[in-house]
Amino acid sequence: MITQYETEHYVFNYVKGSLAEKDISEIACTQEKCYDKICSTLKIVYPRKISYWFYSSPEVLGEYLCEGNTCNGLSITDDVCDDIGIKVSLDGSEENSFIVPPYSIHAVYEERIKCIGEHEDTHIIAAQINEPSSDFLCEGLAMFMDGKWWGEPNKYWVKQFCQENICPKPSELIDISEDRFWSIETRISYPLAGAWVEFFINEFGIDVFWSVYSHSSEYIKKIEKETGKMIGYIDEKFFEWVLTD
Numbered sequence: 328m329i330t331q332y333e334t335e336h337y338v339f340n341y342v343k344g345s346l347a348e349k350d351i352s353e354i355a356c357t358q359e360k361c362y363d364k365i366c367s368t369l370k371i372v373y374p375r376k377i378s379y380w381f382y383s384s385p386e387v388l389g390e391y392l393c394e395g396n397t398c399n400g401l402s403i404t405d406d407v408c409d410d411i412g413i414k415v416s417l418d419g420s421e422e423n424s425f426i427v428p429p430y431s432i433h434a435v436y437e438e439r440i441k442c443i444g445e446h447e448d449t450h451i452i453a454a455q456i457n458e459p460s461s462d463f464l465c466e467g468l469a470m471f472m473d474g475k476w477w478g479e480p481n482k483y484w485v486k487q488f489c490q491e492n493i494c495p496k497p498s499e500l501i502d503i504s505e506d507r508f509w510s511i512e513t514r515i516s517y518p519l520a521g522a523w524v525e526f527f528i529n530e531f532g533i534d535v536f537w538s539v540y541s542h543s544s545e546y547i548k549k550i551e552k553e554t555g556k557m558i559g560y561i562d563e564k565f566f567e568w569v570l571t572d
Contacts, residue, residue: 400442404454470521481521
């Protein structure tokens with residue numbers, strides 16, 4: 328049976344007797360803190376409660392919402408997504424099935440994988456500003472709010488990539504197509520994007536970032552216009568920041 332737990336900014340949905348039910352008070356406390364952090368840092372508020380749905384495994388979530396590929400978590404940030412209205416299940420059973428609603432987060436919560444934190448919430452909250460066609464900017468913002476990748480700061484990983492001579496320039500990823508972005512290993516693209524967004528906001532401010540994020544295409548041109556700096560110079564300053572302890 329699907330059970331709900333409601334807080335000020337969330338409605339959590341999970342299977343009765345699941346690990347999510349056992350940990351729900353802790354989960355709720357964590358996500359409310361994440362919500363406050365996201366809204367405070369990004370200087371925005373979210374006008375509705377966020378709907379969370381906790382699945383029993385990456386395989387179950389992937390079967391329904393990721394074309395059969397395993398998936399730890401995803402967000403539905405609007406009311407027009409193709410997944411809205413389809414029937415899915417939290418554990419593969421008919422008893423725990425439901426119709427996918429808009430503005431919802433679908434996440435695995437089990438012993439090995441606990442997909443909670445800032446990432447998907449950032450996608451949901453930031454989408455009221457825009458969902459840029461640049462996956463680098465979109466995932467970069469979520470990774471900036473996460474702050475870490477595999478337990479270490481995003482900046483730490485970019486420094487390692489630089490030392491291994493495998494780090495692309497951020498400017499090479501900002502305007503590329505969705506297919507090209509996702510062809511890059513996420514172990515590289517995710518922390519790189521997160522570190523770049525952190526640098527950009529620190530350097531130019533959140534208002535300039537939102538001006539770029541709200542654009543529809545040709546983000547490099549928009550960055551250069553808003554900052555008054557050439558993208559090559561921004562790449563250079565980014566790597567100086569990364570390599571400076």
